[in-house]
Amino acid sequence: MRALAAVFAAVVALLALGTVVEAQDEVTPPLPRQQWSFAGPFGTYDRAALQRGFGVYQNVCENCHSLELVHFGDLGADGPGGGIGYSEEQVKAIAAASPKQYADTDDNGQPIQRPGRPTDTPLPLNYDNVKQAKALFNGAVPPDLSLIVKAREGGADYVYAFLSGFPEDKNQSGPPYYDEYFPGHRVAMPPPPLAGNDVPGIKATADQERHDVVTFLSWASEPTMEDRKRTGVKVLIFLVAMAGVLYFAKRQIWAELH
Amino acid sequence: MAAPAGQSKFVRWIDNRLPIFAFMQHELNDYPTPRNLSYWWNFGSLAGIMLVIMIVTGIFLAMEYTAHIDYAFNSVERIRRDVNYGWLIQYLHMNGASFFFIVTYIHIFRGLYYGSYKEPRELLWMLGLVILLLMMATAFMGYVLPWGQMSFWGATVITNLFSAIPVVGQKIVTWLWGGFAVDNPTLNRFYALHYLLPFVIVGVVMLHLIALHQHGSNNPLGIDRKTPQDSIPFHPYYTIKDMFGLGAFLVVYALFVFFMPNALGDPQNYIQANPLQTPPEIVPEWYFLPFYAILRSVPNILFIPSKLAGVIALFGAIGILFFLPWLDTSRVRSARFRPIYKWVFWLLVIDVAVLGDCGAHRPEGWYIFAGRLATLYYFVHFLILLPLIGWFERPRPLPTSISATVTKRIDGALPAASAVGKS
Secondary structure, three states: OHHHHHHHHHHHHHHHOOOOOOOOOOOOOOOOOOOOOOOOOOOOOOHHHHHHHHHHHHHOHHHOOOOOOOOHHHHEOOOHHHOOOEOHHHHHHHHHOOOOOEEEEOOOOOEEEEOOOOOOOOOOOOOOOHHHHHHHOOOOOOOOOOOOOOOOOOHHHHHHHHHHOOOHHHOOOOOOEEOOOOOOOEEOOOOOOOOOOOEOOEOOOHHHHHHHHHHHHHHHHOOOHHHHHHHHHHHHHHHHHHHHHHHHHHHHHHHOOO | OOOOOOOOHHHHHHHHHOOHHHHHHHHHHOOEEEOOOOHHHHHHHHHHHHHHHHHHHHHHHHOOOOOOOOOHHHHHHHHHHOOOOHHHHHHHHHHHHHHHHHHHHHHHHHHHHOOOOOOOOHHHHHHHHHHHHHHHHHHHHHHHOOOEHHHHHHHHHHHHHHHHOOOOHHHHHHHHHOOOOOOHHHHHHHHHHHHHHHHHHHHHHHHHHHHHHHHOOOOOOOOOOOOHHHEEEHHHHHHHHHHHHHHHHHHHHHHHHHHOOOOOOOHHHHOEOOOOOOOOOOOOOHHHHHHHHHHHHOOOEOOEOHHHHHHHHHHHHHHHHHHHHHHOOOOOOOHHHOOOHHHHHHHHHHHHHHHHHHHHOOOOOHHHHHHHHHHHHHHHHHHHHHHHHHHHOOOOOOOOOHHHHHHHHHHHHOOOOOOOOOO
């Protein structure tokens, strides 16, 4: 028995070789949980918040970030999941009002610049291509925002926390800027100029705008979420009922056995 | 294989030329099954159904998917957004992979607990392992197709395993890639193979079923069927039991598909693959984590570098299972009658869970130690404990027959009231 214990101790010592406890990287605080209209099994996107959030996206995010998977047309009723509550006419107007012109060719094959259409996606305003973006932002390319909520651990809570995580005293100069929730804290993005992007009828505080724009970006990440949950409730009711019937059928059939 | 009695002229006409009705009669209706199978025996049929679900959803996805590094990521997003019910098909397929592995792993552990791999079912067991290997290859290549960050970097890490082979390793990796990095040729060949392999799995499943029907199912007692009272026909008893099991399983599957479809996945894979930016951590899907832990846990052993040793351990972890019928020297199948093996079995379950946890974390500090210990224990279990336990364990006495045990239990549980059609 003692020999066995010695062997065990030797094995443990051997395994522990090279085991060095490393200091954790600078840790980020836990994400504050927010109240989202789209949370939970029955949650839906608040349409008014979506439209306000799209406004914030256009006024603030769109300066640097693209939204490649969302076409203007998707915002209308024909879009995935029924859009964010705009009519077809409104969508056309929004596309046409895009501050940037779109490169195209005319019927003679000559390059032209034309106004936006519902089939276009919003364009970042500050640059025309990736190389220009890199030159402008010290080599960093602002990420596309179409899937940003799905592509981050913590989802909507993370994006909200990130947007609120720029303490003023640590951001007197930059880049890089300091964000409390960003892994490693050093981020190329400046504090977003939220608040004051007035939308009629709503007092546009920074919190309000963050909440709205994250709601919009959550929709952009998964516009079919409402379909999914609605279908899911029906499917589950059916499946539970079916499993119940099958259970009693099974009992009935097996009862004859004994 | 006699034609079923009392069938219509039409059925007899067909059967005389193509005996499918006789076949079904023989393999479903008459197929004798132990009467005492528990719900743990549901997972084989569930795995078969998952295979069908994966093939059906996969074919519909293939109609919309574009296998090109410039379009793959967005084509999957277009499926989720613009294809009618595309989100449903895509989430069924994506979560289906996880659930296919869940039911398969339960099916395998059930076999381990009840000794289903023992004589005369050794080939049945080995065919099952071939299915597992094919499933792993298929799942790995399927995960590459959406061309997210984890797709790309997972493919890079796993294909690079072959570079551990001395001398020719790097050449093999270049050959696998079809270039000098994971790139468009890699994506295309993975797509072709991802479409092919499921049908190879179907073929091996057929062999698995033929081998199963040769001696029939094992059972919780692990003793052979002796008298007709020990068996009941597969239909209707196990068809209805399997259907109820399917109903219960689908409830859980649907919960994930409809209400937490991304819970089992990695958020990194919603970022398009970028060969110039390594993600902070490269982690495989959960069903590969125990194997990933084994791969990373092996240190340099004498003249074998850690990487090669890890790869050998990784493949050895599954390879060893092929020898299980001979490594386990006990002639008693079911752990119910094996007082020591019963505990060792649960230790193995815990061991695999620990390995999974280690695979999910960066190999630092405690996780290195735990990973190495758990890897070592995994091999000790199969190579040392199983052969030894078979020698010195004294199994409890086996029941004389299945029916004796079952009817005794029924009589005890349901006094008087069980008068209905008592056999």
